Amino acid sequence: MSRAVLSLGANLGDRAGTLRAAVTALKDEGVLVARSTLYETPPWGPVEQPPYLNAIVVVRGDRDARGWLQRAHELEQAAGRTREVRWGARTLDVDVVTVTADDGTPVLSDDPEITLPHPRAHERAFVLVPWSIADPTAVLAGHGKVADLVAALDPADVAAVVRWDHLH
Numbered sequence: 377m378s379r380a381v382l383s384l385g386a387n388l389g390d391r392a393g394t395l396r397a398a399v400t401a402l403k404d405e406g407v408l409v410a411r412s413t414l415y416e417t418p419p420w421g422p423v424e425q426p427p428y429l430n431a432i433v434v435v436r437g438d439r440d441a442r443g444w445l446q447r448a449h450e451l452e453q454a455a456g457r458t459r460e461v462r463w464g465a466r467t468l469d470v471d472v473v474t475v476t477a478d479d480g481t482p483v484l485s486d487d488p489e490i491t492l493p494h495p496r497a498h499e500r501a502f503v504l505v506p507w508s509i510a511d512p513t514a515v516l517a518g519h520g521k522v523a524d525l526v527a528a529l530d531p532a533d534v535a536a537v538v539r540w541d542h543l544h
């Protein structure tokens with residue numbers, strides 16, 4: 377058994393419907409431990425594209441790191457995602473942020489197919505803000521407490537991550 381933190385993002389189509397369907401699928405298979413609410417976030421990266429809805433889920437089950445990556449890809453495929461431009465728009469993006477063994481040891485990997493922790497998680501407000509809500513005690517291996525990483529972000533980047541439920 378291991379625990380994984382997954383980052384879910386959508387910026388095409390019915391964004392909220394897509395994220396809710398992914399969370400429901402994880403809940404129905406009995407692996408969902410915690411989830412954030414939905415957040416609207418400005419697009420990160422070099423590609424001009426619509427705003428994202430993002431969420432963090434914590435799952436626990438009988439999978440290793442590759443198993444969680446496989447599950448992430450299945451969720452993307454179920455949402456109709458095709459492989460497109462790097463960092464470009466998509467119906468659903470599921471990244472594996474961390475995997476932790478049951479004894480609390482973080483899984484570390486520099487394999488390009490599954491790099492852990494996710495190499496860009498520590499600088500992404502759209503990951504850190506929802507994660508600190510889903511798990512206020514969370515730690516990102518190599519970078520420290522997630523709540524401290526949020527506090528160290530540019531306040532403008534944090535303010536731009538807006539609880540989406542409040543807008544609707």
Ligand SMILES: Nc1ncnc2c1ncn2[C@@H]1O[C@H](COP(=O)(O)OP(=O)(O)OP(=O)(O)O)[C@@H](O)[C@H]1O
Pocket residue numbers: 445461462463464469470471472473487488489490491492493494495496
């Ligand atoms: N921790 C990880 N989570 C998800 N994919 C990973 C991870 N580490 C490596 N990869 C690899 O990255 C490849 C590209 O993933 P993807 O298209 O989701 O990237 P991206 O979302 O555009 O960029 P980013 O990784 O910066 O979020 C995947 O096929 C996967 O094998």
Ligand SMILES: Nc1nc2c(c(=O)[nH]1)N=C(CO)CN2
Pocket residue numbers: 384385386417418419420421428430462463464469502
């Ligand atoms: N705000 C935000 N920006 C992104 C996201 C995402 O999930 N949220 N995913 C991307 C895919 O690589 C690129 N940029």
